[in-house]
Amino acid sequence: MKIRHSTGQDFDRMMEIYSFARSYMAEHSNPNQWGPTHWPPEDLIRSDIRNGSSYVCLGENDTVIGTFFFTHGKDIEPTYRNITDGAWLDDSPYGVVHRLAGDGSEKGIGAFCINWAFEQCGHLRIDTHGDNIVMQNLVRKLGFVHCGTIYVEEDSYPRLAFEKIRRRQG
Numbered sequence: 001m002k003i004r005h006s007t008g009q010d011f012d013r014m015m016e017i018y019s020f021a022r023s024y025m026a027e028h029s030n031p032n033q034w035g036p037t038h039w040p041p042e043d044l045i046r047s048d049i050r051n052g053s054s055y056v057c058l059g060e061n062d063t064v065i066g067t068f069f070f071t072h073g074k075d076i077e078p079t080y081r082n083i084t085d086g087a088w089l090d091d092s093p094y095g096v097v098h099r100l101a102g103d104g105s106e107k108g109i110g111a112f113c114i115n116w117a118f119e120q121c122g123h124l125r126i127d128t129h130g131d132n133i134v135m136q137n138l139v140r141k142l143g144f145v146h147c148g149t150i151y152v153e154e155d156s157y158p159r160l161a162f163e164k165i166r167r168r169q170g
Contacts (some may be wrong), residue, residue: 001109001118006054007147014045014056014067027131033129034038037154040099048099057113059106066109070095079152080161081124084146085167091125091165095121100135110138118142122166123126127152129161136160 006014022034048054048069057066072095075081080088080096097117102109118124127150128135139161142144144162152159 001065001106001113002058003055003113004058005052006049006056008046009123010056010064010067011042011045011049013064014026015042015125017064017067018099018102020103024104025134028103028134030129030131030133032157033132035051039154045099055113057102057109057134064103064136065105066100066113068100068113068117069098070117070120074095077125078164079150079159083148083150083161086146086161088161089145090123090165091122092126092165093121094123094163097124099124110135111142114139114142118164118166119140123164125163127161129157130160139164 018040025031025033053069053162054070055068055070056064059065069080072093074093076094077096095117099113100110100113114124114126126139126144128139139162144164147161147163149158150161
């Protein structure tokens, strides 16, 4: 697998993957995260592509098998400024992954994308719906720590917030 920036030519395939992901989540006890709002909206994905924060994961023959949003910097995610039931581990610049989805064709798409993002910045934050047990298990397996709860604008469901930091050798 490999990662590259998304292009406009990837848009239709990305939307197919998001449709698959909505169905998968609904079938795995998570119907409310993306289903009711038909998340993510097409205009947001087009914007992500234009601003260079949209990525695709490629499988064999460079076929698009996954997609996600990634950016990094200081205080880049406004919804992460207010965390309840805990605290972030570190206040340094961080990366964030959102809208991660795979087409189910290969095992490990999510882990590959998250690990790639972590390698870009060494400090990553991610959040997920309380019903998204698949994602919670994945980020814990990848060494993320549950830090607390955040809230998003899209709906009233709380999100579990996770963080992973590359420890400096000392």
